[in-house]
Amino acid sequence: MRSVKSSVRSWKPGGMRLAILFVILLQARAVWPQEPAEPRLDKEFDKQEKIYRSRGADVPGGYVTNRGLSDYAELLPKGFCDTLGKLGSSDRWLDIGAGQAQAMLDYYAPEPDAAPAQKCGRSSAKARAVAVSIEDRQTDKWREQAASLGHDRLRYLSGKRLRDYSAEELGKFQIITDVFGGFSYTEHLSQFVDKVLSLLEVGGSFYTLVPGVHLENGKDKLGILYLTELEDAAGRPEKVCSWLKKTTCVQVTCESKSDWKRPTELINIRKVCSDVSVPRLKLWEFEAGYPPSRRFQLEP
Ligand SMILES: C[S@@+](CC[C@H](N)C(=O)[O-])C[C@H]1O[C@@H](n2cnc3c(N)ncnc32)[C@H](O)[C@@H]1O
Numbered sequence: 040m041r042s043v044k045s046s047v048r049s050w051k052p053g054g055m056r057l058a059i060l061f062v063i064l065l066q067a068r069a070v071w072p073q074e075p076a077e078p079r080l081d082k083e084f085d086k087q088e089k090i091y092r093s094r095g096a097d098v099p100g101g102y103v104t105n106r107g108l109s110d111y112a113e114l115l116p117k118g119f120c121d122t123l124g125k126l127g128s129s130d131r132w133l134d135i136g137a138g139q140a141q142a143m144l145d146y147y148a149p150e151p152d153a154a155p156a157q158k159c160g161r162s163s164a165k166a167r168a169v170a171v172s173i174e175d176r177q178t179d180k181w182r183e184q185a186a187s188l189g190h191d192r193l194r195y196l197s198g199k200r201l202r203d204y205s206a207e208e209l210g211k212f213q214i215i216t217d218v219f220g221g222f223s224y225t226e227h228l229s230q231f232v233d234k235v236l237s238l239l240e241v242g243g244s245f246y247t248l249v250p251g252v253h254l255e256n257g258k259d260k261l262g263i264l265y266l267t268e269l270e271d272a273a274g275r276p277e278k279v280c281s282w283l284k285k286t287t288c289v290q291v292t293c294e295s296k297s298d299w300k301r302p303t304e305l306i307n308i309r310k311v312c313s314d315v316s317v318p319r320l321k322l323w324e325f326e327a328g329y330p331p332s333r334r335f336q337l338e339p
Contacts, residue, residue: 084226086327091174102329104138104176106218108145112159114218115246116294116305122214122244123160130166133212133238135201136220137170139178143193147184169194169209171201172220202227202234211240217247223267223330229320236289236308236315245308250301250330255280258297266301266332269320272339280304282320282337288312 090102098104112120123146126132134143146160146168175197185193196204201221215235217223225231235245251266253259255278269277280293283306294305320335 080226080322080325083325083327083331087224087325087331090327090329099329103219105141106138108142108159111142111216111218114248114305115216116248116292116307118244118307119216119246120159122246123166124162126160126162126164126166126213128164128166130213131210132166132168133209133215134168134170134220135215135217135222135235136224137172137176137195138220139176140170140172140181140195142216142218143168143170144181144184147188147193165192166213167192167194169196169212171204171209172197173200200225202230206237209238211243212238213240213243215239215243215245217245219248219250219330222247223249226322226325226331226333228267228322228333228335229317232283232286232308233315233317236286236310236317239310241310241313243310245310246306247308248303248305249279250299250303251332252302252304253278254295254297254302254304255293256295256297258295259302260297263302264332266328266330268334269337270334271337274336277337280306282318283308285318286315288315 090099093099093102106114123132132143132146134140137143147165150161170193172195175195177195177197181193181195185195196209215238217235221231221235222228239245249267251264253265253268253276267279269279269282271277280291283289283291283293286308288311290309290311292307292309296303296305319338321338322333323336324332324334326332
């Protein structure tokens, strides 16, 4: 019989590496549970619903729903304002998670009313705009403007999530935006991206951002509290941008913002052909918030 001593001595470096890998994997599993805890998730989903339904003084200070077009210009990847400005009057713009849809109101504001800094998307022809929000946050100003322009030009849809709309209900779009909307809030991230891309015309662009992520350029500051974390099927950390780049029929560009309060990725996804396939993610953790914190794992 071989003694423990002799078997330790006879270990090859390769065996040692395997053992170390095994310990690392065990530790990774200790951080991420084997199965998402359903009752705990349900509790967090209820809390999230309360945030969506909050009104008046109950709306949490961090749940901002009135960003204007100049905020969109700052928060979305470069190229957004130019693309918006090039749209013709029969083109269509979808804003997912529009809140009060102030950005669309600004877009339709007559030239003299537009603030000087607000030159984003200026053109004489205006695209038809559709705002989607879970909860109805239409303002009187929106209702007036939509009534005067006609609901064919300015439309506000609420009462359900993006995934609950059929292709016929929404139609197709040349440009889709999402500023702290579904992309940052959904618990079904891969299905969300799949839906967005199905609504995009070939040649169209999706502009969004995601805060609190591992940056593509790797320049994250230390001590960051991440909001959206991904791991691959083997349990190794995966970046949001590298996951998105595995999607077929798209060109993904990421602008890493390492000097922002939270490391943030500004993302542009251009659809280049119709056979889109988004690698599936499974939700592992969700903690309500604005935005919520989420952990996903790539399905094998
Ligand atoms: C923090 S507000 C942002 C509003 C606006 N974009 C802004 O920047 O002022 C979040 C918005 O995303 C919406 N939202 C979140 N998840 C969504 C989903 N899956 N489908 C549609 N809307 C969603 C909410 O209903 C709300 O309108």
